[in-house]
Amino acid sequence: MTCREGIALATEWICTRIILKLDCSTIIAAMGLKGVHRSRLCFILDEITENRSCLPEVKLQAIRWEQNRAAHELAQLAKNTAMWRVSSPCCIDQVIAQECNNSR
Numbered sequence: 001m002t003c004r005e006g007i008a009l010a011t012e013w014i015c016t017r018i019i020l021k022l023d024c025s026t027i028i029a030a031m032g033l034k035g036v037h038r039s040r041l042c043f044i045l046d047e048i049t050e051n052r053s054c055l056p057e058v059k060l061q062a063i064r065w066e067q068n069r070a071a072h073e074l075a076q077l078a079k080n081t082a083m084w085r086v087s088s089p090c091c092i093d094q095v096i097a098q099e100c101n102n103s104r
Contacts, residue, residue, distance in 0.1 A: 001044060002071075002075060003020065003022065003027060003031070003044075003048055004044050004047050004048050004051070006020065007020070007048050007051040007052055007055075007058070008047075008051050010051075010055060010058075011051050011054040011055060014055075015055075015056070016056060017055070017056050017057035017058070017059065018055060018057070018058055018059070019058075019059045019061050020058055020059070020060055020061065021061045021062075021063045021067070021068065021071075022060065022061070022062060022063070022068075023062070023063055023064060023065040023067070023068045025062055027041075028060050028062055030045055031045065031048060031049075031060060032060060067099070069095050069098075069099060070092060070095045070096045070099050073091075073092050073095055074089075074092060077089060077091075077092070
């Protein structure tokens, strides 16, 4: 569901290629399949596929959970807080900066 929401927001905000980094190889495999999905996630995967078609290119990239700390922290905050549309919460800025520096 997080991927579905992320792709939906990307279609609202940007018109360029994106890289979707996921730490779940099962979801990456399911999103890479063409045609009809027959898992219990079929409706969510269909929505992701529909939204992906609105973007020029969506590249899927597998990463380790440790490389996805910012996303994890934001997901934890989102359980009790509203969505952030303009900038990230102050408490997450340091995590984002650290992940950006580690990815170079």
